Amino acid sequence: MASKAKKHREELKQEDILQAVVIADSFNVRFTPLTQEKPRVLLPLVNTPLLDYTLDFLCSAGIDEVFVFCCHHADLIKSHIKASKWSKDSSTCQVTVIVSEDVMSVGDCLRDIDAKDLITSDFVLITGDVVSNMDLGAIIEKHKERREKEKFCIMTMVMKRALPGHRSRCGETDPVLAIDVDGGRILHYQNTQGAGKRLEFPTHVFLERGQVALHYDLMDCELSICSPTVAQLFTDNFDYQTRDDFVRGILINQDIMGNMIYLHRADDTYASRVTNLSMYDVVSKDILSRWTYPLVPDLTEKGSYSYGRHNIYLHQENVTLARGCELSQNVVIGEGSTVGMDTHIANSVIGRNCKIGKDVKIEGAYLWDGVVVGDGCIVARCILADAVQLCERVTIEAGCVVSYGCVVGPHRVVPAGTLLSLTPIWDFTLDTADEEAEEDDDDDDASSFASSLDDDDGDGGGGRDDVDGRDSPPADDARQFYAEVLDSLQRGVDEDVRADNLVLEVNSSKYAYNVTMRELNTLVTRAVLEMPHIRAGGDDDAAALTPPQLMLQLKPLLVKFAPILSNYFKSADSQLDCLNALEEYSLGCSSTAAVLAKVLHYLYNEEILGEQVIMQWYTKCQHADLKSQVQPFITWLQEAEEESGSDEESE
């Protein structure tokens, strides 16, 4: 009962089937809060899900088998593919969905695929949000020819010429490449984002080559043709997480392992990846200006959009445009939508079944399905997700993202860069803070993760939850380290352990808990100061010990631990740490503050703390009462300096 296509496929098993791996999860959260309910690959780009563009591109290139790898919201992707045309028997392309809940990166996906042994020949590695109209078949042919001649060519990266500053160059990946001119082999690849104004190239790139070209005018199309060895290499190297890691690893080892990566320039065709919100904007505009022909609205959906001048795409069913409304340029109006009187729309995409009221100005906005815009609204560059409702006279400024189902009350101004959502927005700034800071993007929604709360008339706005993952482990570690140090010091006193051994114990604790030197300095100082209190009255506050009593207890401890302290406080920085710790502790404990001067005096005498550092700390110290307490010591110190200075001169 096999149809011709299936028979065809079985015959092809012996020869090379063209395969593709689509990674349908981006492992980052650029599209929060929109991706809290739908996976990124199902977000609509000009009213068609992103995944459809990628699959269309692959199928029209003649790929026979596509593996879609999903992690987040995998069930939605599965049902989408089942309902699509690729699951029909008549489809020439077989799409298989692979779900894996615990993959965390592209590398993990490839390791999984390698483990499942699904790849039989050269495959296309692509993410689920790529829009392209390239002739992949020809590129794959070239790759295969190159592999015939050169066994070690394991990957062909596809790039396109776009000058620096071009809007399609995503700010996050700004590659600079060194290419061998004859053959197109990549010798060096570096992501320049955040690298500053100087770039370093290893010399082996230039040695023994005919001609090397350095390129900064290429934009990464984020699709590559890989040989089956690539999956194995990912399995061998567990720390390859992203494709960039892999490329760098291969290039560093290319003299040793001999694997080579080649470059294919696709200057005449279009390929771009929707990596973040500003790229969403850019790729939408490219589709509307037909750079992605034939992936354009009037051809992707069985001719349902009509194409008119100035890139106006109107769906042919049930679109109502009232009198006086103006669609200036680059506008898509989806099925069943109505536009009210005297409304201006420009550079925008309106989804299905939207209702736009009268006198509305929409400029550069992306409205998804079912959006209701009241009369008199002004909507600037933003995304309004499904079922958003704007009551009358609402102004939404540039860079906003309004998530599913939000209702924004009448006469409201939503300030620029706001994210609005009905469900709490997980704040991932702790993880992505570095990358956000380095993106030199225009103040776009992607970089402004500040979710301000707006009291909406309709429903409540979103909340902000801090995912505090980072802080707790180090804090626990520091506490445990501190407890261990205290323990060691106590034992040191009780059992009269030698100072060297105590130093060893403290060091091993440091390595065990991965504590930095600075923290160690601070905590050791604190430990020494806290010991008398603990030995005196358990956890009681220092009120129990009066300054004289404290000094009595502290002095012998200081004497005992002097070698330890001098071991750690050798450099000026560490001495400063010690002083800061003293200050901090004294602020909390008044009796310690009282004896601080004597402590400093002792430490100075033992040459654990130097004059310069003490003076430096004293001038920087901001607590007036503390300063007054140590004032006698400081004045003595200054006189002592002069004396010692004059002493030296006299000698």
Add this chain to the structure above:
Amino acid sequence: MPASDQNSVELEEKVEELNNKLKTGGFTGSYDIANSTLRLLRKVIAGSKWNNARELMDRVKSVGKLIVASQRSETSVGNMVRRVLKLIREEYARCRGNPEGGDVQSESLHRMFTDNAKTEDYSVPILNVDFKAVVIEAVNEILIELENSADNIAMQALEHIHSDEVIMTAGRSRTVEKFLKQAARKRRFQVIVVECAPFYHGQELAWSLADAQIDTTVITDSAVFAIMSRVNKVIIGTHSVMANGGLKSINGSHTIALAAKYHSVPMIVCASMFKLSPVYLCSSDQAAFNKFVSPHSVLDFADEEGMPHLTSTDC
């Protein structure tokens, strides 16, 4: 029945394939499109289940609508579908015979007025002959006519082209190429080819004609008016012929026609039957009028200044 399921799946596949090829621009000319469409319709007629002419016509119509929607600017698809529908009606009428016993002249205006009581709905199944075979036979005839169309036109070449004439042509039309090569076997003449930016098909035609020992000159689009005074005839091909006799043709044809009119140079258009279309396009805003492709052949994507419509990048 499993066989018919398999058939229908195969048919769907074929339709999908044709649609995709149309969308991605895999065809090189309207002849190829017409040919593929006709073969596909023949498969549909042979492969689908139908009991009478009405069902067959509905089936052909639905498939035709799907294909037409993939690429509205390709009128030859619609033309072929209409021809198949017409021949189904004709064959039906012929097989049923005429109950009045008159000559089967099918629909004439006179008959429409006199026989207004009888409306033909083509739903009576034909039992005496194998209707399917008859229809397929007729489709094969159209296919043969299609394949020979260019040759049939070329056979008239000698009547139109005389010795030592200067002929101007534009772009690369398969029909005109055959036309000129046929005439060149007996006559010596000179051909001026307009190259037609941005695809420059005229240059390919020039190479081909030169291989056939024809004296060829290539000129740019801007030189048309200047050269027109020295031209004896203009012979062009066309993409389709509209209902009002207008042409949807390669860009530059209008300029050539205006120049020819100014210099009173006769203009001949070589077009096969499958290009005649009942579509009436009067405005460039109509969907079937133009095919808009990617601007990459005109604008350089890498060049930022070529993107005029984007708002300033500091937003």
